[in-house]
Amino acid sequence: MGGCISSAAKAGRVLSSRFSSRRPYPDYNKAPRKLATFRAAAVVKDPSGNNIHEKYTLQKELGRGEFGITYECVEKETGEKFACKTISKAKLRTEIDVEDVRREVEIMRHLPKHPNIVAFKEAYEDKEQIYLVMELCEGGELFDRIVAKGHYTERAAVMVTKTILEVVKVCNEHGVIHRDLKPENFLFADASENSDLKAIDFGLSIFFERVDERFNEIVGSPYYMAPEVLRRNYGPEIDVWSSGVILYILLCGVPPFWAETEEGIAQAIVRGHLDFSRDPWPKVSKEAKSLVKSMLDQNPYSRLTIQEVLGNIIELILLY
Structure with a gap:
């Protein structure tokens, strides 16, 4: 098996995948012209700061996704390990992409602590990246x-x-x-x-x-x-x-x-x-x-x- x-x-x-609202499956060869000029500004509501490196050390890569890379990170003060999901703002090419990330953070903050849901710790955002710090699995x-x-x-x-x-x-x-x-x-x-x-x-x-x-x-x-x-x-x-x-x-x-x-x-x-x-x-x-x-x-x-x-x-x- x-x-x-x-x-x-x-x-x-x-x-x-977020499929096109006009057709059942995406056409990866065609993109709206405005994608080339779109630039995400502030994405996360109430981030913990704009310099994650003051509090955490990003270490080995754990995986890659459509919008960024997930790393193991260590909280400098405690030595505790977490996962840090980074999202490249350059890859957020539409307002819909921005809203997706914003909503993802809001939902993780909104859900209660549960043994079968990864615990969300905090979010950072600088000019280039969004950083979501969460429980390491x-x-x-x-x-x-x-x-x-x-x-x-x-x-x-x-x-x-x-x-x-x-x-x-x-x-x-x-x-x-x-x-x-x-x-x-x-x-x-x-x-x-x-x-x-x-x-x-x-x-x-x-x-x-x-x-x-x-x-x-x-x-x-x-x-x-x-x-x-x-x-x-x-x-x-x-x-x-x-x-x-x-x-x-x-x-x-x-x-x-x-x-x-x-x-x-x-x-x-x-x-x-x-x-x-x-x-x-x-x-x-x-x-x-x-x-x-x-x-x-x-x-x-x-x-x-x-x-x-x-x-x-x-x-x-x-x-x-």
């Missing part, structure tokens, strides 16, 4: 553990999904839709088998005021998008769908909706056909398969709610 995720999920390991991505294992045991898969849903529950209770749940956006606190799993990226998250509020912007990562996102009419229910996709992958090692292109993936998602015929699905309990089906219900209004999924998961755990 390890080869399956290498050829499917790993091959499709794409950065979270050293256990690697959930994605990489899936690749290493091929797939999880049923009980382990359900427990991981329960953790992810607890994050979704907290987000929704505080008026936040995550919009980009995927294994790459969860890190383990350390390398131990029983390490805490933490959500780390709220770059595409958004505030909502009412449960019936609808959004029409296509954002996220192709494999994990709910069909209503592609139809441009969605709400908090999309996070249950994405969690269901993750549960499917945890159980078998491959995405439920797979194609060679983003357009093909979108078509597969809208068709909604789930394949439970191949190994290891015949060995997966009917209760677990029923849970996957209920989370991947095409209709967001009949899809299980967060509370219902968590209730079903508790019942499943009692069976093991």
Whole structure:
């Protein structure tokens, strides 16, 4: 099964993308003319300062993203280690990009302390960069553990999904839709088998005021998008769908909706056909398969709610 995720999920390991409001997928060869002249000014509201180097020493690189680099950093006074996500202001090419970063900081400040959400410490901003200092997680991505294992045991898969849903529950209770749940956006606190799993990226998250509020912007990562996102009419229910996709992958090692292109993936998602015929699905309990089906219900209004999924998961755990 390890080869399956290498050829499917790993091959499709794409950065979270903000898709064009005019077409379903981005055209990277065409950009509005104003991008060349746009220059972000102040981005973060109430930063801790404009010189992060007075308080922290930036050390080894931990990873790279669309807008910048994440480093390990050390607080000079205490010697405590943190992660520092840097964002190049030169890469914030539109007001939408600026608003995304501003909202990401606001959401991380807004969410309560939770064992499965990376703790945000503070933000700095100078003329060239934004620096987000947060809890350091050293256990690697959930994605990489899936690749290493091929797939999880049923009980382990359900427990991981329960953790992810607890994050979704907290987000929704505080008026936040995550919009980009995927294994790459969860890190383990350390390398131990029983390490805490933490959500780390709220770059595409958004505030909502009412449960019936609808959004029409296509954002996220192709494999994990709910069909209503592609139809441009969605709400908090999309996070249950994405969690269901993750549960499917945890159980078998491959995405439920797979194609060679983003357009093909979108078509597969809208068709909604789930394949439970191949190994290891015949060995997966009917209760677990029923849970996957209920989370991947095409209709967001009949899809299980967060509370219902968590209730079903508790019942499943009692069976093991």
